[in-house]
Each structure stands twice: as structure tokens, then as C-alpha cells.
Amino acid sequence: MKRIKNAPMPSAWKNYLYPTLILILLGVIWGSGYSIAKLAMANGVPPLGYAFWQSLGPAILLSVITLLKKTKIALNKNYLIYYFICGLLAIALPNTNMYFTASHLPSGLLAIIINITPILIYIITLGLGLERFSVQAFAGVYLAILGIMLVLIPEASLPAFSSMPWVVQALATPLCFAVSIIYIAKKNIAHSSITQAAGMLLCSAILLIPLIISTHEFYPLTQVNLPVFLIILEIILSSLGYILLFYLLKIAGPIFYSLVSSVVALTGLFWGWLIFGERLNFWSSLAAIFIILGISLVSLQQARDK
DSSP states (O other): OOOOTTOOOOHHIIIIIHHHHHHHHHHHHHHHHHHHHHHHHHTTOOHHHHHHHHHHHHHHHHHHHHHHTTOOOOOSHHHHHHHHHHIIIIIIHHHHHHHHHHTTSOHHHHHHHHTTHHHHHHHHHHHTTSSOOOHHHHHHHHHHHHHHHHHTSTTTTSSSGGGHHHHHHHTHHHHHHHHHHHHHHHHOOOSOHHHHHHHHHHHHHHHHHHHHHHHTOOOOOOSOSHHHHHHHHHHHHHHHHHHHHHHHHHHHHHHHHTTHHHHHHHHHHHHHHHHHOOOOOHHHHHHHHHHHHHHHHHHHHHHHHO
8 A cells, every 4th residue: 555645644643642742752851850960969960060061051052953943043132131031040040959959859759849830820920910810720729739738747758857948948949930931921022932042041051150160060071971971961851852842832832731840740750760769658649649730730720821
């Protein structure tokens, strides 16, 4: 039987299965970042040094892509201010904070905590009058808060009571993500998403340089060892994640993409189990279920409203 050229893609595959595979792949890539960061910190990579390479590396790769596509990165005053604010709030601060907490918390639980960003976005926008009240979203917020409270139960979800301050500090990362996303939505810059990401990542690297110099936490990629391999691996995965993110938005839209936080949280748990042998007890399992359900409820409601 001869293959028909230019045959249309089956609707079920095009509309559901294919975007779902892209979503799962993106979740696996992003969910792996928490375990890779934990491994890197455990093998002597300082958090600031790791954060620097995870800004500069993807910035270079995405810039190469924009050059190959013959797309210019806008560099006027307004764009530079925008890039630096986004680089600070969306990349430099949250990522560095996440890397500092990575060595003190189970990577699976860290993945869940970091991905409550949709919950915080809803709370902030509701408080600012930018979001309407929704019973579904409120239920999601309630479940997520209940889940976080379960995580904070001493000697139940956490390895030790001393880990509680690290959970509180880890919450600063999704808060930064939430504020940056609201800022990006309000600015509504009409420009290529990949060029925006490249500009933000480059500015994030520039912002981290003074901190690296003052703390002597630069980590050179001059040796062939496990830490360098982990840094390069995450640079590649992070860059691929940005590309898949924009592609998924293009083929499936924001409603479908809103599920990515739940997928990342689940895959973060999986990688934590596979790499570190992390096990969830009753309380942490219940917390994970509550938080992931909360993320899904709020994300779907926000996407539906938009």
C-alpha cells in the first residue's frame, strides 16, 4: 500500500495525543532539574556558580537559535529594562534560591513546592482585583495550603525539624515566579518568545556576576568530571525546555499548557525516587496529592478565564 503524500494528521493525534506527549516530555525535562541541581550541589558545585551557568548557557544556545532564524533581539532602552527586571525576578533570584535549598530538601518535595506558582498568581491577582473569585480556584488554593501545612509537620513529611526553614525559604522561588509572570503579562511585550527568553537569561547572568566575584563561587568548566557533566546536561535540557514550552503554546495554547506545573511536580517526585531513592510517607504523600490537585484546579480555572 503506497503512502499518500501530504496526508492530513489524524485529528485525535493532532489535537490530543501529540500535545500530550510534548507536555509529558516538557514535564520530564523540567522535573529532572531539581534532582540534577541536588546532585550538582552534593558534588561540590556552589549554588551561585550553578545558577550562573544555568543563565549564561541557555542564553547562548537560544541566542544562536535566534541568529539562525535571523531574528534580532531588541536592545533599546525599554527592552533592556524589561529584560533586567525579568532576569532578576524570573531567573536570577528564584533559581539561585532554589539551588541553595536543593541540598537541604528532598528533590521530589522541592519540585512540588516550586510548582505552586499558579496558586500564588491567583492569590496575588485576586488581591489586586485582576482576577475574579472562583469556587474552583478557591478550592485549589485551600488544598495547596493544606498540602504545604502537611509538608511542614515536623518529623512527618520532612527529614528533620531543621528542614522547616528551608521549606519556607523555598517558597520564595514560586513567589518570584508569580510576580514575574504577572509583570510579563502586564507589560505584554510583542516580540518573539525565544528572543525574550534569551534576553532575560543573558541579563540574569550579568546580574549574577558581581555576586560570584564577591563570594568566589565561580565554577569553571575546565575539567572532565561529574559536576561539569551535570552543569552541561542541565544547560542542554533547560534550553530544550524553553523551545518545547514555546512550541507547546503554539500547537496547544495556554489552557493545555496550564497542566505543565502538575506534570513537573509528578515527574520531580519520580526523579527523586529514581535517583535518590526518596520515599514519600503517608503525610508527604497526602501533601503531594493535595498540592498537585490544587495546582490543577487553579491552573485550569485561570486558563478557562483567559
